[in-house]
Amino acid sequence: MKKIFLIIGLSSLALTFTSCERDITSLNEDPKHPTEVPSGVLFASAEQALMDQMLSASVNRNISRFFTQQWSETTYPDETNYNMTARPIPGNHYNRMMASASATIPSPGVLSALRDARRFLENEGVDPVMKKNNIAMIELVNVYAWANLVDTFGDIPYFGALKATAENPGNAEIPYDDAKTIYLDLIKRIDAAIAMMDTSVKGYDKDLIYKGDMVKWKKMANSLKFRMAVTLADVEPALAKTYAEAAFNGGLFTGKDDNFGLQTFPSGLLSNPVFKDVIQSGRNDFLPSDVLVNFMNTTNDPRRDIWFTKLKGAYVGGPFGDNNVFDDYSHFTDVISGENAQGFLLDYTEITFLRAEAAARNFSVGDTAANLYKEAIKASVLEYGMANPDTVVTTIIANNPYNAANWKKSIGEQSWVAMFNKGFQAWNFTRRLDFPVFVNPAGSRVEGVPIRMFYPVDEYLVNSSNVKAAAAKIGGDKVTTKIFWDKF
Structure with missing residues (x-):
């Protein structure tokens, strides 16, 4: 046929x-x-x-x-004012x-x-x-x-x-x-x-x-199930616990090499989509936002040096929702917008933050929420190949300690940072955990920040x-x- x-x-x-x-x-x-x-x-x-x-x-x-x-x-x-029509x-x-x-x-x-x-x-x-x-x-x-x-x-x-x-x-x-x-x-x-x-x-x-490689695909299957299970936690807590624990026992991602996506995009037609939109387009349309950069500046986050360029020795984000001048602010580095940069749809960093969240919800996922919170931040650091990862993690944790009494804020804010450049993944965390709290820009075309x-x-x-x-x-x-x- x-x-x-x-x-x-x-x-x-x-x-x-x-x-x-x-x-x-x-x-x-x-x-x-x-x-x-x-x-x-x-x-x-x-x-x-x-x-x-x-x-x-x-x-x-x-x-x-x-x-x-x-x-x-x-x-x-x-689009930063949410005009989708x-x-x-x-x-x-x-x-x-x-x-x-x-x-x-x-x-x-x-x-x-x-x-x-x-x-x-x-x-x-x-x-x-x-x-x-x-x-x-x-x-x-x-x-x-x-x-x-x-x-x-x-x-x-x-x-x-x-x-x-x-x-x-x-x-x-x-x-x-x-x-x-x-x-x-x-x-x-x-x-x-x-x-x-x-x-x-x-x-x-x-x-x-x-x-x-079906060993990798099996880990992907369990990790996808785990993501969906934790997503259900507020509306079907018992079922979410059952599904999440079954997925954990089935075998989740154990490192960056398991990530669902490409460790390195090829050149040409299949190059990094961000490269196509940010660099290859020849348009200077995008900047890191002040919402993220200011948060990372306040907490002295070492990941800034990996993701953003400096402007006169400082990291400066473009005001969100404003009409910004490209040369007046920090830009993305090649780690984010390079032709061959990595790109993941489901990854070890995300799964480890989800494990921390699951543990905070009293699911049995192999460790405590506090330990998994630290491990998730380390996974983010290792994902970008940062030197002296233990020192970097110590710096981040010192300025963002895990708060068991308000775990949604701790995990919500740090997963948001770690999911930088992973829009849909970050959106799921921020909607479910309600942190960070976003402000609708003054020129917004809708009644609130989209959920x-x-x-x-x-x-x-x-x-x-x-x-x-x-x-x-x-x-x-x-x-x-x-x-x-x-x-x-």
């Missing part, structure tokens, strides 16, 4: 999904000129699309770094996760590429054990992408998304599903993926991240009744409407 590689241009009527997604693929099939594409290539395309979107600093499609006020802007401060930012994020993001440079989106990889895999005659490993890898990237969409929007179309079938491809009316129900189903999918893995056999050799994104405008055009019902159910399609797990 011929394998048809679908390149889908982004439009409001051209959204595709994996296993639980809209199926309008017949619109793009050319039975007279099919193209052979191995499922492993499609899987690698999905990984690349996921990293590109999650790590991007483009104001057109990923402004998560502004939600946590770690970056500032220069000439055009619309002048540019269709929520829709661009939603669609890049779902389908192709550019009509001029077509490429598969995360979920559409995974859907096709899973479908094409059935006809490749792969060894049964390797096939199971490949399916597990596909499922785990699926879960990561779906969880991000829930964390970003809340209720989304999921279970009923196959309503638009090949027999009725124009039907874009897809019901929205309850966010918590989706989350619990995603955790079941992680468990199923783990169960089918054989760590003695490789998975896809074209895998960009782990090269098919979710609006639903995409296109959904109101092609899926109107369902998106309106979803908005009413969650308490309004507002940036201040909390995601289900954000209880406090």
Whole structure:
């Protein structure tokens, strides 16, 4: 059977999904000129699309770094004032996760590429054990992408998304599903993926991240489950404890080498997304913000020297929400914006902070919250290869001691610093722990610092009744409407 590689241009009527997604693929099939594409290539395309979107600093499609006020802007401060309508930012994020993001440079989106990889895999005659490993890898990237969409929007179309079938491809009316129900189903999918893995056999050799190493993928699976479990802690504490302890016992990341992402981005088309947006673009649009830099200055944080340049011997952040002059403030170093800099979607530093949080919540995760807090800070220091890491950690801890009586503040502030340049990861910590406390800039276009994104405008055009019902159910399609797990 011929394998048809679908390149889908982004439009409001051209959204595709994996296993639980809209199926309008017949619109793009050319039975007279099919193209052979191995499922492993499609899987690698999905990984690349996921990293590109999650790590991007483009104001057109990923402004998560502004939600946590770690970056500032220069000439055009619309996005630091949370204007998400002048540019269709929520829709661009939603669609890049779902389908192709550019009509001029077509490429598969995360979920559409995974859907096709899973479908094409059935006809490749792969060894049964390797096939199971490949399916597990596909499922785990699926879960990561779906969880991000829930964390970003809340209720989304999921279970009923196959309503638009090949027999009725124009039907874009897809019901929205309850966010918590989706989350619990995603955790079941992680468990199923783990169960089918054989760590003695490789998975896809074209895998960009782990090269098919199923030992690494198993750690990723448990670490992703652990992240999602801790995320549930305020709304389902007993279930969160059960899931988190099971994931911990299954084996989490144990060091930087386990991180889900790239230790070094290659040059060219697949270079560091931050490099593309900050350096290669030729535009001086971004600065470290005064919110972050002032906090780190107050605590004399040694990580400043790794991340930021000095201005007249000092670290100076650009005022958040203001129109800033680029040359008047510190800039990012190559560690952050270099072409070959690292980029991670889930990492040992994050997992160790999550372990500290879990321990503070009395989960059994192998150590005390205070010890894990220190270990998480050390992981952050080691992540960037800082010299004399023990001395650096001692300095940071001395100025940011762990406070068991207010652990949310301790862990919240330090995880926020450590998640610098990891916008979505930082956003999850700050929303759940409510630290640091952000101030809405004076020129803000919304009623508060965003804790979710609006639903995409296109959904109101092609899926109107369902998106309106979803908005009413969650308490309004507002940036201040909390995601289900954000209880406090």
